[in-house]
Amino acid sequence: MNNICLKSIDKDNPSSLATYETMGGYKVWRKILNGELSPEKILEELKIAGLRGRGGAGFPTGLKWSFMPRNQEGQKYVVCNSDEGEPGTCHDRDILRFNPHSVIEGMAIAGYVMNATVGYNYIRGEFMEPYYRCEEALKEAYDAGLLGTNIKGSKVCFDLYSHLGAGAYICGEETALLESLEGKKGQPRFKPPFPANVGLYGKPTTINNTESFASVPEILSRGGQWFADLGVPNSGGTKCFSVTGNVKNPSNFEIPMGTPFSDLLKLAGGLRKGRTLKGVIPGGSSTPVIPAAKAMKMTMDYDSIEKAGSMLGAGSVIVMDDTTCMVKALTRLAHFYYDESCGQCTPCREGTGWMYRVLKRIMDGQGKSEDLELLLSVQDKMLGNTICALADGAAMPVESFIRHFREEFEYYIKHGKSMVENDG
Amino acid sequence: MISDQAKKEIDIWVAKYPEGRQSSAVMQALTIVQKENGGSLTNELKQAVADYLEMPTISVEEVATFYENYNHKPVGKHVIRFCHNISCMLNGSDELISYLEEKLDVKTGEISKDRLVSVKRVECLGACVGAPMCQIGDQYYENLTKKRIDEILDGLK
Ligand SMILES: Cc1cc2nc3c(=O)[nH]c(=O)nc-3n(C[C@H](O)[C@H](O)[C@H](O)COP(=O)(O)O)c2cc1C
Ligand code: SF4
Ligand code: FES
Numbered sequence: 001m002n003n004i005c006l007k008s009i010d011k012d013n014p015s016s017l018a019t020y021e022t023m024g025g026y027k028v029w030r031k032i033l034n035g036e037l038s039p040e041k042i043l044e045e046l047k048i049a050g051l052r053g054r055g056g057a058g059f060p061t062g063l064k065w066s067f068m069p070r071n072q073e074g075q076k077y078v079v080c081n082s083d084e085g086e087p088g089t090c091h092d093r094d095i096l097r098f099n100p101h102s103v104i105e106g107m108a109i110a111g112y113v114m115n116a117t118v119g120y121n122y123i124r125g126e127f128m129e130p131y132y133r134c135e136e137a138l139k140e141a142y143d144a145g146l147l148g149t150n151i152k153g154s155k156v157c158f159d160l161y162s163h164l165g166a167g168a169y170i171c172g173e174e175t176a177l178l179e180s181l182e183g184k185k186g187q188p189r190f191k192p193p194f195p196a197n198v199g200l201y202g203k204p205t206t207i208n209n210t211e212s213f214a215s216v217p218e219i220l221s222r223g224g225q226w227f228a229d230l231g232v233p234n235s236g237g238t239k240c241f242s243v244t245g246n247v248k249n250p251s252n253f254e255i256p257m258g259t260p261f262s263d264l265l266k267l268a269g270g271l272r273k274g275r276t277l278k279g280v281i282p283g284g285s286s287t288p289v290i291p292a293a294k295a296m297k298m299t300m301d302y303d304s305i306e307k308a309g310s311m312l313g314a315g316s317v318i319v320m321d322d323t324t325c326m327v328k329a330l331t332r333l334a335h336f337y338y339d340e341s342c343g344q345c346t347p348c349r350e351g352t353g354w355m356y357r358v359l360k361r362i363m364d365g366q367g368k369s370e371d372l373e374l375l376l377s378v379q380d381k382m383l384g385n386t387i388c389a390l391a392d393g394a395a396m397p398v399e400s401f402i403r404h405f406r407e408e409f410e411y412y413i414k415h416g417k418s419m420v421e422n423d424g
Numbered sequence: 425m426i427s428d429q430a431k432k433e434i435d436i437w438v439a440k441y442p443e444g445r446q447s448s449a450v451m452q453a454l455t456i457v458q459k460e461n462g463g464s465l466t467n468e469l470k471q472a473v474a475d476y477l478e479m480p481t482i483s484v485e486e487v488a489t490f491y492e493n494y495n496h497k498p499v500g501k502h503v504i505r506f507c508h509n510i511s512c513m514l515n516g517s518d519e520l521i522s523y524l525e526e527k528l529d530v531k532t533g534e535i536s537k538d539r540l541v542s543v544k545r546v547e548c549l550g551a552c553v554g555a556p557m558c559q560i561g562d563q564y565y566e567n568l569t570k571k572r573i574d575e576i577l578d579g580l581k
Contacts, residue, residue: 075442087509087548120440125455125493126505126549128562161440166451167492169547183447184483185490201445244511244552251553285510285548316552318510332513336547 001267004238005214006254008099015133017140020101026146028220029105032112033154037220039070039113046216048224050236055081055172055209056284056314058302061216067196068114068206076116077205078107079181080213082123082130083165083172086284087336088316091240091252092210096123096130099214100137106213108147108158109220114206117157122177125165134162169340173388174207176342187342188388211240231257235301239315243268246275246321257301264300264317275321279404283313285333286393288400309400325418326405330397331359337394348391351382355398362409365416372402372409425472430456434476447479450487454494463503464495492546500535500542502580505559508545511552520556521545523570527577541580
């Protein structure tokens with residue numbers, strides 16, 4: 001456990017350059033600077049590794065990098081998405097706090113592969129501790145001559161800067177993030193064109209998640225096959241999971257893909273005394289909820305979670321026991337999406353508002369018998385009809401909560417109160 | 425309007441972006457002047473940021489209203505931003521927010537009578553394994569209990 005992105009977590013001075021180098025850090029970067037590792041070889045290893053983007057969509061990282069027009073003249077950019085805002089998700093924060101050099105090295109390698117000489121790490125505005133750790137790490141890397149222009153006489157150039165957000169979940173969407181980085185409102189762009197062609201300041205840009213970048217140095221140092229073999233087919237390697245909610249010891253765990261959910265639950269101390277499992281949101285608040293029986297049979301990888309009816313998403317496992325009122329849980333999520341919709345697309349702007357108001361009305365004891373059908377029809381109109389995936393992430397949980405826990409919603413509508421004892 | 429110290433800080437951010445792209449620094453510029461102004465923005469400050477970064481006033485206004493972390497009305501000396509999203513909710517955040525409101529005799533969104541604190545409900549702050557949690561200034565406080573909240577409040581001056 002905790003072998004790659006979180007491997008410094010129990011060390012003294014986990015975020016320091018010295019600690020990173022004793023764990024083999026910057027070995028790959030030095031190899032590159034010595035001219036011993038070509039971009040083609042790196043792309044090949046990433047492909048063998050089966051590394052899929054850890055930000056939620058799971059797009060193969062090596063393939064994404066190969067889309068960049070590396071030989072095109074002019075500035076190109078590498079951007080790291082450290083906006084971590086999906087409810088239930090908090091492992092990027094630990095990577096940034098405890099292993100910032102892995103992100104720096106991963107981004108530098110990406111810059112080399114794609115011929116992009118400038119990188120930005122977009123860190124959410126509230127993450128001040130992670131930001132300071134990253135700033136310290138950047139200073140160490142510059143002082144050690146590992147970043148900058150003509151690094152160690154290699155002709156390789158890479159400058160890296162941290163950027164801070166100011167509170168907007170939507171800026172985690174990659175094109176909203178670029179808008180924000182340009183100093184604008186964080187409203188997602190229409191695609192195409194894709195960032196690889198028209199990205200930051202109109203230049204070719206590749207955006208990856210914090211954990212994606214942090215995984216790269218270790219993969220290249222130990223080999224793509226080594227990484228792939230840690231996981232299961234179609235889900236290479238290990239992945240950081242945040243396990244939160246009704247468990248004894250909520251924590252982040254970096255474990256092999258394919259680990260049974262029941263084992264992960266044990267790692268988190270299991271349920272509290274006398275409680276039983278009700279449901280699990282496996283990939284962050286935007287992914288459908290899975291009822292207990294199915295969850296106990298799934299393994300933590302893309303395919304198994306999909307088979308169970310949800311998505312691995314950002315790897316944020318929200319555990320709910322029998323004390324949880326599912327109506328209240330869904331209402332809280334609906335409020336979040338209503339608050340965070342950027343308002344550009346009518347189905348999303350209106351739909352998130354509708355869903356929240358209807359759920360709120362149910363919670364206020366004013367629910368009507370037709371409300372569940374109304375919720376289902378609103379969410380259905382939101383799916384696939386918008387510029388970005390926020391609307392899908394707002395809609396899918398609604399459908400799944402109602403499907404799996406319908407009797408709780410019906411009870412609330414009929415009696416004006418929760419079916420769950422502890423939630424008056 | 426913008427102090428020399430704040431200008432110095434803003435310049436550090438401007439230097440991170442390419443020539444002519446100083447508007448990339450607008451979010452940090454607003455954060456910096458807001459902090460200096462005791463936690464909220466005014467029209468004059470937004471105008472000053474627009475002038476300093478050579479941006480249209482309307483663009484600065486749009487940014488200032490789009491992002492959650494800017495305040496447009498005065499706030500307490502300390503703003504307690506309490507997460508009420510799912511992982512925190514499952515661990516009792518609502519109860520703690522009520523406790524905080526009662527203890528301080530303020531509602532979320534309001535300032536205490538001595539103007540020392542205001543309380544805000546916020547969405548996930550990305551520290552869900554430490555739920556329930558809140559942010560005060562740059563600092564996160566995790567695994568909160570009533571007792572821990574008492575201690576934190578005692579420490580606020
Ligand atoms: C509403 C929304 C929020 C998102 N938030 C994040 C985020 O906080 N962090 C992240 O890495 N990706 C987030 N994403 C996914 C990004 O758009 C993008 O797919 C990802 O950063 C690509 O990196 P990867 O290929 O390494 O996963 C979000 C997407 C959407 C639609
Ligand atoms: S789907 Fe929602 S958040 Fe995404 S661009 Fe449209 S309105 Fe904005
Ligand atoms: S839900 Fe409270 S910090 Fe994430």
